[in-house]
Amino acid sequence: MDERLFFPATERNRGPIGEVLSKILPSNGFVLEIASGSGEHGVTFQERFPNIHWQTSDPDPSYRKSISAWIKHQGLIAKMPQPLDLDVQKRPWPLTYEFRSSLKAIVCINMIHISPWGCTQAMFEESGNLLKEDQWLMLYGPFKRNGEHTSESNARFDQSLKVQNPTWGVRDLDVVSEVGIKNGFENHDVFEMPANNLSVIFQKR
Template sequence: MVEPLGPDADHRLWFPATQRNREPIAAVLKRWLPTRGYVLEIACGSGEHAVAFQREFPGIHWLASDPDPDHCASAEAWRSHVGFSHTMPAPIQLDVRSRPWSLPNPFEAGLDAVLAINLIHIAPWACCEALVAEAADRLNPGGPLVLYGPFRQGGAHTSESNAGFDLSLRSRCASWGVRDLESVQHLAGVCGFTATRVETMPANNLMVAFTR
């Protein structure tokens, strides 16, 4: 669900889910991310997460990206609205499947983390493949690829609501759907990631981190 903030809000969009999940996500990121470095957020949506996390992690340079120009405009409007125009990198338009990714310096030289929130179930599997492979190439040693969203585990949904959500996604697009955690772990292993951390989150979601 996406809602505009109104005519006085420039291009800012409001994602209600962001208001609910940003604090739990930030609490886990505080344990998983370095205190300093360069972080790329894939599919940033409205940009609300990006400005919230930039505030939470002042030592990190937080680069938001999204393939949708309206989302990029929203992320830029949020960056300006909170007064981060001179301290936070401008968001970039980026399709995760367009490899190699074109990143501004100094992000081009190496990333200390890559984050994707609610992406891989609302995108074709090819997006997950590209995300994991490119992150493996871009991340500095020890830097995590962090995913957030619903997952199947052991071949089954973890809740009835997730099962219903999966059916809804697949009815909208046959290539979408809640992914098997084990399939994503296998893909990560093929791409060179050697360790996995999994955290149970509210509303039947997981946070998963892959590192090398």
């Protein structure tokens, strides 16, 4: 049985996200992806950046099955590690000493608006503990700027999220940046992305 999941948004945005990653990724080492979902991003970026060890993770067992199925389908079993059962709020994260010592960056795509605010706080706190100076955490997704939605579609999306779960919602980039600063990061760069999304690079000071 094919356990791969297919997310249309992932298929649309993996190219533009890959372009941003090509500007900032180190030449080697481990990258940790938080909330990897279907695994489509993970295998795409592992293939695009073969000198990187792309470590996926997700707390949802069905998503981890999908990630493993994508790794097998793309012939990456010998290269790409299996996904971790990682919930950002359960700390310390289940990372080996070898992984921690080789970690170069953390990537989180489309998570913080579909999780409670405490998940964003926990992600910054643990990332701040794990990453070294000049290493970075990248967030991708919709954001408010200066307290305002950047488009009508994002405003509607925000309302639909809050109907599903009142703890969800499009976050204000200024508020997210404040949490980053508290945990030793600076808002280093912001890339405008398709569909009114942003890629935001937080660099460890």
